[in-house]
Every structure is written in C-alpha cells, then in structure tokens.
Amino acid sequence: MQRIGVFVCWCGSNIAATVDVEAVSQALAKEPGVVFSTNYQYMCSQTGQDMIQSKIHEYNLSAVVICSCSPRMHEATFRRTCEKAGLNPYMVEIANIREQCSWIHKDRAEATEKAVILGRAAIAKVQLNAPLTAGTSPVTKRALVIGGGIAGIQTALDIADAGFEVDIVEKEPTIGGKMTQIDKTFPTLDCAACILTPKMVDCAQNEKITIYAYSEVEAVSGFVGSFRVKIRRKARYVKEDVCTGCGLCTEKCPQKKVPNAFNLGLDTRRAIYIPFAQAVPKVATIDADYCTMLRTGKCGVCSKVCEAGAIDYKQKDEVIEREYGAIVAATGYNPISLAQFDEFAYSQSPDVVSSLEFERLMNAAGPTGGTLLRPSDGTHPKTIVFVQCVGSRCDGAEKGKPYCSKICCMYTAKHAMLCREKYPDTDVYVFYIDVRTPGKNFDEFYRRAVEEYGVHYIKGMVGKVVPENGKLKVRASDLLDGRQLHIDADMVVLAAAIEPDKSARPLATMLTASMDTNDFFTEAHPKLRPVESPTAGIFLSGACQGPKDIPETVAQAGAAASKVIGLLSKDQLTCNPCVAAPNEMMCNGCSSCEKVCPYGAITYVDKEFRGPNRTTLIRRVAQVNPAVCQGCGACTVACPSGAMDLKGFSNRQIMAEVDAICL
C-alpha cells in the first residue's frame, strides 16, 4: 500500500469557482492509501510546490496525486517538484479537474462530484505506480531545415552561427522562396532582393550549411535526437558541382516557349534555366517537361555550348540518407487558386491579376522591367482597383479559407502607395472589409497611403467584374456612402488568401507532427511554445504555422533556431521511461508484438529458463530496446498471452481507473 498525498489546486478561481475544492480534498482524504489531503490556491506557485515538498517529508509520502490543470500543462512541473523532495517523478499522477471539469461544467455540485471521481481514478492508478528510471539516448548534432525561404534561411543561419551543422532541403532549384518574387517590403519600402540575397549568399558560403536544392524529403524515421531522413535529389540534368552558372545555355536553348514560373507565367523562359540572376546555388536546371533533347532525343544545344561540360542528360534522381537530431519545418505558403472566384473575371481577362503577379509587374527584374503595364495590351493602367480578402474570412468549406490571411492589408496599402508614387495620374481604389494593421509602423503606413498618396479606400466589396471593350467594369458596394459603384477600371488586383504549401500535409504525416484543419502545423502550446510541434524534435518556422509577414517570420525563425540549438547542445536526451516491457515468464515468442511495433524496438533472444526437475530449457522471448520504444502500447494489445505491458500505463493501472470511474 502506498502512502499517498492529495493536493487539490484552486487555480485561483478557474477551478474553485465551479468545483468545491474543500469538499474534493475531504472526500479524497477517505480513499484507501491517502494519508494527507489538502487544497491550495495556486499549487504550481513556488509556495504550492514548497508545500508539496514539505508534506512529502512530513508524511513520508510514497506517491502524490495532484488535482489541477491538464497534465499537458504542468505534469512535468510537479514531477520535478516531487523529484526534488526525493520521490521518484513517476510516482505522481495528475487529475485533470480544470480543462476537463471546471471549465466545461457550470453546475457546482455536478462539477464537484466529477472532480472527486477523477481524483479517485488518479489515486487508484497511483496505487499501482512503480518508480521508473528514464534511460538516455544520444543526440546527432545536425539539424535539417525543410524549406529554403526566408524562414528556413534565417533558421539555418542562426543554427550554423551556434556552431552546428545544418542542411536545407528546398524543392525549387534555388533557395529564397516567395520573398525573391516580392518587389518592395512594407512598411519601409526597401527592396526585398536587397535584404534577402545577401542572406542567401551567406547560406551558400557558410561551411556549416549544406543546401540540397531541387530536393524533397521522401521519408522520415526515428525520433528526437536521431531522425533518419531520406532526401530525393531530383535530376537537374546538370552537374551541380561542375556548372559555373555562366548562363550561356539559358540563352542558346532553342525552346523559348516555357511559361516562366518565377514570373508566375507572365512571360516565358527557356527549357534550361536559372530562375533568376541571384539564384543560390547558381546552377542551371533542365525542365524535363519542355526539353526537346529529353523528350525526343534530338537537340543537345546546351550540351554543345557548355564549356564546363556540366550537362548530363542521363542524370537520374538520387536518394540520399542523412541523420539529424532535430528537424525544422519551414514549408511556407502559397496564394490560393483564384479559379473559384471568377466573379472577379480572373480567368477571363489577363488584366485581372493576383497580388503576387502584381509584385512581378512592379519589379525591375520582372517581365515588364519594372514599368507597370497591362498584360493584355502593354498600356499604362489609369484606374486600378484592389480587392482585399479574396478567399479570406470565408465561412464553410466549399470556397476560401476561414482565417484572415494577415498580410494582405499591408501589401495592398504598399501596392496602392507605389502605384500612386510612380504614376501620380492613376486612380487607385482599395475595397476593404476591415483594414487590419496591427504592427510596428503599420497603421501609420496605411494612413500615409490614404492621406499623402490619395488612395481611395472604400469600405465595401466588389461583387462582379465584367471585361468589356478593353475595360474592366467593376460593380461594387460603397457601404459608407450607401451606393453601388460602377468603375471602369484598367486593372483589377486580387489579394488572394494564402494557404500552407501543398507539401506540408504529406510532410506532417512523415514527421507525425499534427496540423490544424487548415493544414497549418500545430504548435505545442499556442502561447507558450509557439515554435515547437507537439512531436518532440520537430520545430516550426514561418508561415507553415500560420500567416505571417516577413518581420514575424524572421523572429519566429530565430526562435525555432534557438530551440534547435538548445536541443543539439545536449549530448544525451532523457528517454521516456514509459516503455513496453515483457513478462518473460509469460512470453511464448510468437512475434505478434514485433509485427506491430512501428519502431522496430522489439527483438527476440533465446534465453535459458529453469524447467522442472532441475532441467533448463531454452525459450525464445521478446526484448524491448527502451531507447527505441516510444511507448505507444500497440504491442501490449497485440500480445496474445498478456506478457507485454506498458510501464506507466499498465493494464492494471488503466483497469483501476476504469473501476474507479464506474464505481
């Protein structure tokens, strides 16, 4: 029989308002094994923890039950508290009477009764707890960053700066991501390339950083401290280490009609290409879908002009395998497809463009050399209509996204301002639902667009765009003036909602990292652990966790890096001691457990056992490698003889909880 201490927390009024904490501690005092029971205002405070420790000594407690918030919140805190008082940390059980009791029930009597039952279940379980000792596992001192946009770049630079090796895996031929396509950045209007490209070069030159561009993560196994990752290096048909990036091939290639993805299809490029002048690595890539040589076997112009001899038409995808201690997801975002919003005539007129396309049309390295021209006829637009919230803040699953995309208000203000600055004779209208500009110098920026640059901000929404006779007839509401507007515009710019990159979902499955219903990665705690995934060893950087602008992304990238550095600076990690263990006397070596183990933690050994009449017999029995076992418990249920059990969640413990609840 254990000597159990029960500590009921008020959590200020969070618990105490709906649960009669005094009644709970009194009721639980009568449970078998309980030698001490009390309640206190804030059990997690220093005073609360001190009290727990002194009571452990005073009553010589062998086990502790804490009725408080979710174990996901403070289980670790209370385990440490008890450990300091000399108790094994696994002799602590938490009854969740806040998230799963006081916060969901209104009736005090009902909530109190439930709290007592939850406490009783925890007591019943802790009766059967046994001290557990955590093993350790080594840490591979190398990090993987998946995604080479500004988020991935910043994370990698910060990790490398602390002296650890980092690999960046980027699916495009160059790192840089979305920021390379952006013209100017708000609220300072400095050029995106000017602040990004030096960082890209830093990545390439940093000896701690290896860039796997044009590559994708194919499989992930292992666990925190020792992940094994398979990376597919897609065939560029150009030897990366031989190509000098001179660009001669990209001028001579006869296939000129390839839509230029970097300019979002607004112009064309060749079948062999370098996405843009500052690409890193600056290496040519052959687009296999368009290359005449690869498709028909006849051409070979690039190979002939390449003095370095870098072209290799026979190159194949290559899969490499690497080990990492930590993985950072930095897969970023994309604007949503505008196909579902054709009331704005995006598919019907080339002069209706997305905001990202507008960035390219304003950019000096873009298809128009930085002069704003209509894609349809190359004339200067005189009237431009910006539509905000296209696909953002939508209800229901059929169309659009339920969230605010966060960055559109600011970049639209930027676009409107730049238009008016460069071409003062243009009329610029912005249709908005709300203007959301929280952020340093953000609202001032938006006000400047209105007050100094004379952008017409109209509270209302565009309902229909009709292309006719070279104009875009815009029908919209002006809610403040109470009228419907009919504007003959030359261009319409749609602020499309942003969504996580499509690669994020399969990646999350590989990483066993959780995602929300919008396919953004979930953080371990929305406020207190914003850059960690609930899965140990997986960290989150940038817009893959939620919509973010550049300053926020960089801040979060640095935060993720610091978490990675904290992990990699350890030589050993403490393992989870709640692992499976077989009762060898009951094991008959049937291999059922081995087959269901997702980690390959179970092996079999032939072992000598004492038989009848002083004989010995050799039996095949299961063995669990505690450093590899993650404690899911699949084997415990698969075992037909009931030999396999899970420490900390044993059959008897869970049954005891069931009994206590059903009493």
Next chain:
Amino acid sequence: MIDMMEQITRIAGVNPRKCMRCGKCSGACPAYDEMEYHPHQFVSMVENGRIDELMRSKGIYTCLSCFACVERCPRSVEPAKLIEAVRCAVERQQGMDRLRPEAVPGLLNPDLPQQAITSAFRKYRK
C-alpha cells in the same frame, strides 16, 4: 419584435449574425438601385429587429431571386433568403397578396411565357 426576428430567421434558415459586413451582396446585386434597403442593410436590419420597416419596403418585390448574393456571400448569410422570408411574412397576412388572379389577364401578352406569370403569381401571392 424579437419574435418577428426569430420567425424571419426560422423561415429563411440562415443566421444574420454570421454577417461580417463586407458588402459583397450589395456589390453583386443587379437590383441595387431599385431597392430602398440594400441587401447588406437587409441583413443588419433583420439582425436588429427592424422587420416592420422591411415589411413596408418595396424592395422585397424588386429582388430578382437571382441568388447572386447567395452565391457570393463569403459567410453563408445568403441575404436573398432573408428577403424572401420577409416577403413571405408580408404575403401570409390576410389580404396582402401583391398579385391577384383578377390582375393576370391584363398582364398577358402573346410573347410572355407562362412561366413568367406562374412565377410572379407564386412569388407575389400567399
């Protein structure tokens, strides 16, 4: 008035509280200039219980039921359904039919499809 508001939302089967005041309905409405209360106002007036005023308005007969606002509403508020509900509330009262059978012969013209009369008759009558 609250009862009336509940009745309207029940008939319509939509929730005016979901409206985020974007005004896309009024930007999409082809009959905007023919109505004294515009689709977005309709939603907020139902929400604020100003049903009487809506019941007296001509706009309820001008709505074409073209569903442009229903289709384009990003919040599934679907103003046309609220407008229809108010129209029902009016026409279900005694003697409030907008179109009487006696009036039909006068409306006929040799090209006008039956469908137009039938529809109008259904729309404008209890």
Next chain:
Amino acid sequence: MSVNESFRPTIVAFCCNWCSYAGADLSGTNRLNYPANVKIIRIPCSCRLNPMFILRAFQRGADGVILCGCHPGDCHYTTGNYYARRRMTLLFSMLDYLGVERERTRVEWVSAAEGAKFAATMNEFVETVTKLGKNRRLEDLRCSK
C-alpha cells in the same frame, strides 16, 4: 422519455494523449460544454486500448464507452490508430454477440485542434446512450463465488 430524464449514464472516454486528449483540453479552454458524466482516461495512443478495458467498463457498470484517437494517417506513432480501428471492429461484433447495443461503443477521430468536435461528439454520444437507458451489466463469472 420521462424515465430517462433522471437517468445519467456513466460514460468512459479513452483519449489518446496526442490528439484527442489535447482536443478535450481545447474544448475546456474554449469553455465548450458537455455533460459531466463523461470521464476521460488518458492513454498514450488509441492502440493502447485493450478491448479488455471496454469489457471491464461494461462489467463495472458503464453505460457507454468511447475511444478517441488521432485521425487516420495522423497518428503520433504513425500507425497506432489503424490497429485500434481494426481491433475495435472485432470488438463490435463480439459486443453484438454479447447483446450490448452497438450504439454504446463508439470510435471517433478527434484532432488536437478539434475542441468543438470533441464537445459535439460527447454531447451527441451522451444523448444517444441516455436514450438507450441503463446498460445491462456484464458479469465476470471468474469472480462470482
């Protein structure tokens, strides 16, 4: 109906630590109500649920048992919820054989982000079980004297 109004079923909910237990916490954080007769037992993964636990619950007087785990494909341990799904399918036919109504046992996938779904599921499940009324208690013949 009047018989059932005072009847408050005992419901045991087994929740995997990574998704559903967190989802249950989230419904608390968002103050989404569900009846107090739902009591949650935390298990590391839905695949830790031994069908024995459910039988035990029905023996001890539970009126309904629900297992919540990560969505298929999203298991923290990669494949655990697939095992759980298969095992539960077998258990369902056994419970049928024993004469326990099919609606008293349920499997739901609730992610850590689905606090609202957790509360809605529990509300609905409690309502279903309340309508069914008191469960007949399974007897453990090994224990009978």
Next chain:
Amino acid sequence: MMKFSYFPGCTLKTRGAALDRCGRAAAEALGFALEELPEWQCCGAVYPNARDEIATRLSSVRALMAARDAGTELVTLCSACHHVIKRVNGDIRRDEDIRAKVNNYLKPEAPYAGEAEALHYLEVLRDRVGFDAVKQKVAAPLAGMKIGAYYGCLLLRPSKELAFDDPENPSVMEDLIRALGAEPVVYAMRNECCGGYVTIENPDYAKKQAQRIVDNAKALGAECLITACPLCMYNLRANTDGSLPVYYFTELLAKALGVDGEEAKQA
C-alpha cells in the same frame, strides 16, 4: 438505348415549344429516349426559399417520385423547372423535417427520400452522352458561328445545391458549342440575371438588365446567344434592342445534328 423520364413544364408546351421539340429531336438523333411523365403537373414555378413552405414543394416531389418509380433519371429542359425540381430533391435528401412533412402529406406507397436523380438536359449531354459522342453525330457543323452562351441564374445558383457547373465560370454550354463546330464567346455577363419575372411589374428595369447582357456579349464578339430558359429568352428578345438573335440551345443542337432544320430556322 438510354432512357430518361422527361418533365417538359408549362412553357415548353406553348411559348417555348421550340425548346421542347428540338430537344426531343436531338435526343432521338443522339440515341437516348425522353419519356414524358404521364399527367405531370407544374414544377412549382419558383423554388420556395422559405423552409416552412411545403405545399409548393409537393408537385416537384410528385414528378421525382414518378421518375423513381419508373427507375429512370428525371430530365428537364427548362432551367426554371430544373432549378425547382433539383433543389426540392436536395431538400428531401437533406432536411428531415421537410421530408417527413412531404411524405405525411402525399402518403405515397413508398415514402420518398430523394432516390431519384434530377438532371438538366445539358447534364445529360455532358455526363451521360458525352460531348465527344455529340461531336461525332454532328452532320452540319455550325462552322464560323460565334455563339455566346447565356446561363442566367437558375442553372447555376446556388452552386452548393445545384452542383451544375462552376457558378462563376461555367463551361458546359461552351463545350457544347465547340462540339457543334462553332466558336464559343465567353463574356462575364453570362451568369447575370436577365430580369426574370420583374418584367411584369417593372419592364424598364428588366430592359436595362437584359440590354447589359446583350451589350457585353456583343462587345466580346458574339453573333448570337443561346439559352435554356424561356423566360430568359423572352427578356433577351423583348427587352433588348434586338441586335443579337437568341436561340434555345436545343435549336442549334438539332440544326447541327441535321434534324428539325426547317423548324429551327423559323423559331
């Protein structure tokens, strides 16, 4: 041979006879049978947006039930009838309350739960016959014709319920036009309201509406319009300057298939 139950609707027997006649002739040429429902009644004319209107839903349910009992899908040519019937069918499938009330009222031998499938003729062409098959049957391609498809509201919206085509950028009639050997003209006003029944009360307003549609189609190069709705047809003809000829889509279909050619010209 594919068989469908066919619901013509009031207007197709009178003012919209060309829509009906050419549709039947084309069906025969394309190898599917339209079997007119015996003793069909009005579809209800307008879909009752009010959830508590039961009576106005009943006649659609009768048509649907007849199709179910015949074991065939229910085809309509008139967009208005199609709109009402398809949405009522959806209500029956989705809304337990409406289903119960309708069945209580009609007391059919077998309760109706939305088993029948309501299809528009265009959906039959696209999903059952296939435009490739239509193309193969074309005897007199409409080469050189620039045709603007006019969809109006009722075929497309609300897309959640009608699931007919992309509500903002539909393509089924354009695909048909291509199959007939002509060139489709895509113009943005093709899914805007023609003015509908408001023409009775306020013809000036209906005129404005319809003229905008014609102007837009003309500006984009259309030489004629096609439609699937007799009311749209009326508004586009009577309430515009008449600068664009308007046909039922079945008229051009029959013409291209080489059936009913004479009558199509007269229409």
